[in-house]
Amino acid sequence: GAGVSQSPSNKVTEKGKDVELRCDPISGHTALYWYRQSLGQGLEFLIYFQGNSAPDKSGLPSDRFSAERTGGSVSTLTIQRTQQEDSAVYLCASSSLRDREQYFGPGTRLTVL
Amino acid sequence: AQSVTQPDIHITVSEGASLELRCNYSYGATPYLFWYVQSPGQGLQLLLKYFSGDTLVQGIKGFEAEFKRSQSSFNLRKPSVHWSDAAEYFCAVGAGSSNTGKLIFGQGTTLQVKP
Numbered sequence: 001g002a003g004v005s006q007s008p009s010n011k012v013t014e015k016g017k018d019v020e021l022r023c024d025p026i027s028g029h030t031a032l033y034w035y036r037q038s039l040g041q042g043l044e045f046l047i048y049f050q051g052n053s054a055p056d057k058s059g060l061p062s063d064r065f066s067a068e069r070t071g072g073s074v075s076t077l078t079i080q081r082t083q084q085e086d087s088a089v090y091l092c093a094s095s096s097l098r099d100r101e102q103y104f105g106p107g108t109r110l111t112v113l
Numbered sequence: 114a115q116s117v118t119q120p121d122i123h124i125t126v127s128e129g130a131s132l133e134l135r136c137n138y139s140y141g142a143t144p145y146l147f148w149y150v151q152s153p154g155q156g157l158q159l160l161l162k163y164f165s166g167d168t169l170v171q172g173i174k175g176f177e178a179e180f181k182r183s184q185s186s187f188n189l190r191k192p193s194v195h196w197s198d199a200a201e202y203f204c205a206v207g208a209g210s211s212n213t214g215k216l217i218f219g220q221g222t223t224l225q226v227k228p
């Protein structure tokens with residue numbers, strides 16, 4: 001079956017611009033996660049959605065970062081007024097309550113010039 | 114706070130040799146533990162996981178890991194390494210109130226395989 005997909009695969013933007021990253025989870029998975037992978041910080045948790053519960057936003061690094069999940073499926077991570085330190089690979093994952101394994105997408109590589 | 118430590122940043126082994134990658138975690142309750150592998154330019158792939166039960170878990174690609182509560186460790190092993198195993202390996206602990214939430218990752222261990 002189809003795995004987690006993310007778009008775009010690469011995004012180059014200028015400092016100060018806003019960007020939107022999209023994640024399509026595996027069909028039927030109720031949980032969706034965003035992580036960031038950068039050279040200096042490794043893999044960091046950003047935000048977690050589970051069904052209709054309030055999201056766990058404890059990993060968002062600043063108020064420039066936000067995410068939403070529409071209809072319990074697709075999620076968009078938005079970064080406003082991008083900074084060079086936002087350059088990283090943004091990974092999305094989804095899981096079901098049954099096996100709790102997180103399946104990762106290929107990531108979006110964000111470069112802020 | 115939950116944390117994961119992978120003491121070895123880089124390991125080099127010869128093809129056919131055995132491998133052990135170390136992982137230590139800090140977590141108040143019974144942890145959910147995972148090992149993921151990331152090949153260059155690829156996403157993260159789950160190798161194996163421990164939730165409960167038998168402390169020796171088998172995974173894909175001939176990998177296994179042993180949960181040792183007394184040592185707070187979950188080391189990954191493989192008896193004979195193949196050149197295709199060269200990749201970055203991440204240990205992770207499932208955090209959150211029900212262990213279904215975020216993953217806390219270690220810094221990763223890069224494995225190089227010599228012919």
